[in-house]
Amino acid sequence: MDDHSAFLLPSHAVTEIFTEAEPAVARLEQLYAEATAHLSQHFNAALRHGRPASRIRACYPEVRLTVTSFDKIDSRLSFGHVSQPGTYATTITRPDLFRHYLIQQLGLLIQNHGVPLTVGPSTTPIPVHFAVAGNPGVSVPQDGVLDFSLRDVFDVPDLATTNDDIVNGTLSHFSDGSMPLAPFTAQRVDYSLARLSHYTATDADHFQNHVLFTNYQFYVDEFEAFARAALADPDSGYTAFVATGNAQITTPDGVLAPSAKTPQMPTYHLKRANSQGITLVNIGVGPSNAKTATDHIAVLRPHAWLMVGHCAGLRNTQALGDFVLAHAYLREDHVLDDDLPVWVPIPALAEIQIALEDAVEEVTQLEGFELKRIMRTGTVATIDNRNWELRDQSGPVRRLSQSRAVALDMESATIAANGFRFRVPYGTLLCVSDKPLHGELKLPGMASQFYRTQVSRHLLIGVRAMERLRDMPLERIHSRKLRSFEETAFL
Numbered sequence: 001m002d003d004h005s006a007f008l009l010p011s012h013a014v015t016e017i018f019t020e021a022e023p024a025v026a027r028l029e030q031l032y033a034e035a036t037a038h039l040s041q042h043f044n045a046a047l048r049h050g051r052p053a054s055r056i057r058a059c060y061p062e063v064r065l066t067v068t069s070f071d072k073i074d075s076r077l078s079f080g081h082v083s084q085p086g087t088y089a090t091t092i093t094r095p096d097l098f099r100h101y102l103i104q105q106l107g108l109l110i111q112n113h114g115v116p117l118t119v120g121p122s123t124t125p126i127p128v129h130f131a132v133a134g135n136p137g138v139s140v141p142q143d144g145v146l147d148f149s150l151r152d153v154f155d156v157p158d159l160a161t162t163n164d165d166i167v168n169g170t171l172s173h174f175s176d177g178s179m180p181l182a183p184f185t186a187q188r189v190d191y192s193l194a195r196l197s198h199y200t201a202t203d204a205d206h207f208q209n210h211v212l213f214t215n216y217q218f219y220v221d222e223f224e225a226f227a228r229a230a231l232a233d234p235d236s237g238y239t240a241f242v243a244t245g246n247a248q249i250t251t252p253d254g255v256l257a258p259s260a261k262t263p264q265m266p267t268y269h270l271k272r273a274n275s276q277g278i279t280l281v282n283i284g285v286g287p288s289n290a291k292t293a294t295d296h297i298a299v300l301r302p303h304a305w306l307m308v309g310h311c312a313g314l315r316n317t318q319a320l321g322d323f324v325l326a327h328a329y330l331r332e333d334h335v336l337d338d339d340l341p342v343w344v345p346i347p348a349l350a351e352i353q354i355a356l357e358d359a360v361e362e363v364t365q366l367e368g369f370e371l372k373r374i375m376r377t378g379t380v381a382t383i384d385n386r387n388w389e390l391r392d393q394s395g396p397v398r399r400l401s402q403s404r405a406v407a408l409d410m411e412s413a414t415i416a417a418n419g420f421r422f423r424v425p426y427g428t429l430l431c432v433s434d435k436p437l438h439g440e441l442k443l444p445g446m447a448s449q450f451y452r453t454q455v456s457r458h459l460l461i462g463v464r465a466m467e468r469l470r471d472m473p474l475e476r477i478h479s480r481k482l483r484s485f486e487e488t489a490f491l
Helices: 021-049 099-113 187-198 217-232 287-300 350-364 370-375 394-402 412-422 444-470
Strands: 017-020 059-067 086-091 116-123 212-216 238-243 247-249 267-274 276-280 304-307 310-313 323-332 375-382 403-408 426-434
Touching: 021 059, 021 099, 021 116, 086 116, 086 187, 099 116, 099 238, 116 187, 187 287, 212 217, 212 287, 212 444, 217 238, 217 267, 217 276, 217 426, 217 444, 287 323, 287 412, 304 350, 304 412, 304 444, 323 350, 323 394, 323 403, 323 412, 350 370, 350 426, 350 444, 370 375, 375 412, 394 403, 412 426, 426 444
Parallel strands: 212 276, 212 304, 304 426, 310 426, 323 375, 375 403
Antiparallel strands: 017 116, 059 086, 059 116, 238 247, 238 267, 267 276, 310 403, 323 426
16 A cells, blocks of 8 residues: 555545444545545646646545454344454445445444444545546546546556455455455445446436346336336335436326437336335346346345346246246356355245245236246256257256256346345246247247237236335345355445
C-alpha cells in the first residue's frame, strides 16, 4: 500500500464510535459522499487544466467491531453475529444504495454482541472510475487521451481487492489481522455495480430482492403484462415498473420509452417498497451468461433467485408444457469448476421448493397426486453445448440416465451453484419445450403453439412463488444450510 501522506486526501475524515445502527450508517454515507466528491472535483479539474500538482486519493469508509468473548447467540440465526472473538472489518461503498441492508445487519451485530461499532476511513483507495460512475456527465477517458497517465495521479481498480476470496472461503484474515465482516469488499461491489449497469441497462437501485431468471424474451412480454395489471390494482403493493434504459411507468397505461440500445441481458423491475418487488432478467442462453448475471447481482444481497425457463424433457412420459421442479443438479456447465468444485453438493432448499410447488398448485388448480400429471420433481442437468444432440449420444445419454435426470438445460445448475456459493437462496422450475431423445425437437411451428399456451402461467407461477417467499421471515429463508463453518456476519 502506498504511503497516504504522498496524496491529497479529503479533510475531516475521522473515526467515530457508534452504539446504534442508523447514526453509524449516516456517518458511512457522509464519509462516502465526501470521498467521492473529493475525487470528482479533482478529476474534473484535471480534465480541464491538466495534471494536478499532487497525487489525489480518497478511501472507502469502513466498519469495524471487536468482540472479546464467545457470546452465546440464538443458534436459529444464520447471520447477524460473529463466531469467535476478534476484530472484524469491511469496507463500504454506496451506503445510500445499501442503507436498509446496512442498518439491518449492523443493528443485529450491536444487539447480539453488545459492542460498539467503529466507523471511519479505511486504507483501501476508491478507484476514480467508480467514484465518478454515478455522474452521467463525466466519463473516464481511455489511456493515452490525457496528457498524463491517469494511474500516476489517481487510483485505478485493483485486482488484489476485487475478487471472491471471501465467499469462496479462501480468505480468513485481512493483512492487518482483522477478519471479514461482509462477503464482499467495497471494490468488488463497485466492480459488479458497474457491470450490472452495462449488461442490464438499468441502474442498480432499481433491482428488487426477489430475482427471476429466464432464457426467453416471451417471458419478458408476460412480465410486463403482469406488471401493468398489478399497477392497475391499488391493493397489489407494487408501485412502478422499470424497463431497460431505466424507462419507468407508475400507471398501467404508461408509455415506456424504447432503450437506446439492447443490452446483453435485458432486465425489468416490478418495484415495491423497501425493494420487496420482483426483478426479471433475460439472461439468454448458456452457462456463461448465467454465471455473469449471478456474479454481479449477488453483491446486492437478494433474498432469493429462481430460474424459470425452458428445458429439454428427457423422459418419454413427459409432454411438452410439463413442469420440472429441480431437486438436484448435474453440473456439466464447467464455468464454476474453479470457484466451486463439482464434488460440492447443491442441495434443494425446502422453503424454495414448497413455495414453488404451492405456486404451481395455485395457478394450475391441481394438487396432490393430480399434480404429477404435469410436473416432475427430479435432477436437472446443465451442459455447456447447446447442440449436444449432434455428437455421439452414447456417453451423454448414459450419464443422464445414471444421474436420473428428467430435464436438461444450459443455465439452471449454474444459477443454483452460484446461489449456493454466494449464500443466495435459489430454486428452479422449468417448462418442457422439446424432447430431443424422443424425436420432438424445438421447431418453429411447435414452439409458437407452445409459447402461446404455456409462457403466461409459467411466469405467473414464478411471480406467485416469489410473493410467498417475500412473506416469509428473513431468518427462515436465509437458513443455516447455506452457511459454512466460518461465515461473515453479514448476509
